[in-house]
Amino acid sequence: MIKDFADWLVYGLMKIPPDSELGAAVHFFIFDSIEILILLFLISIVMGIINAYCPVDKLRNFLITRKLYGFEYFFASLFGAITPFCTCSSIPLFIGFVKGGIPLGVTFAYLITSPLVNEVAIAMLAATFGWKITLIYVVSGILLGMIGGWILSKWNLDYLLTPWVREIQKKSQIETAEWNQEKVAFIHRLPTIISDAYGIVKGVVLYVLVGIAIGAAIHGFVPDAFFAQWMGKDNLFAVPASVILAVPMYSNAAGMVPVIQVLVQKGVSIGTALAFMMAVVGLSLPEAMMLRKVMTWKLIGIFFGIVTVSIIFSGYLYNWLL
DSSP, rough: OHHHHHHHIIIIISOOTTTTTHHHHHHHHHHHHHHHHHHHHHHHHHHHHHHHHHHHHHHHHHHHOOTTHHHHHHHHHHHHHSOOOOOOHHHHHHHHHTTTTTOHHHHHHHHHHHOOOOOOHHHHHHHHHHHHHHHHHHHHHHHHHHHHHHHHHHOOOOOGGHHHHHHHHHHHHHHHHHHHHHHHOOHHHHHHHHHHHHHHHHHHHHHHHHHHHHHHHHHHOOOOHHHTTTTTTOTTTTHEEEEHTTOOOOOOHHHHHHHHHHHHHHTTTTTHHHHHHHHHHOHHHHHHHTTTBOHHHHHHHHHHHHHHHHHHHHHHHHHHHH
């Protein structure tokens, strides 16, 4: 339905040719803006209900006080792998985790893995490159989330969350405690939950739109050939170059599979192409703009730095294995 509306608005009402660069960019912006804002609102409501009725504080204390030997990062990464979200779509759930007080390292494990691995991308990778490459990609994507989340957890970076997030956390805890004490019925809690969800959307909408606009411009106007020339097999620095070139872009994993197929056909090594894909779907300027409402620039820089280094290492490892 959203796609049909975007088609009608861009190609019908605005009369922009569907095969033009401008048409691709504008359609991308409208479709993703509507989809992500609706998703953010709905997930915020769901997380509000969960925070109100489920013992999130007990889950938080369990994750903090119990020694789980790293399995908390595995389950967060596995959850990220089975949720069909791209980077920007997974951010609303990330905000919900942070709002509920889930440890930041565990939350990062989810955020890293969620856009990298999903069932659609797995099916497309298997059909295009076979199960060996697909299995290596999936396992490394989950490991990347686990290791990245574990490293970030050891640095105690909660103080780099923005005051806006800390205020939401505090408000959520107070409301939940009051409701549980007074045993407020769901029908009376719902207006507050919806109001809080609207407040979250209102607080991040500018960052979301700016981020999507950046992704739309790159999606519509930057040709694949621009990247292919820097990623040839003869270039020793092809892997880090591909990762750096990928960061400004924005796409989901399923959308990138045909792109890397073309890059491989043009002579790019499979490991370099997979690293490029991971960087496009796992890191992007649109993602940074959306995360800015939740994190300080320092925390965003640390997060991007850890994931970038991990993807570069993975790219060289892919080339060695494959």
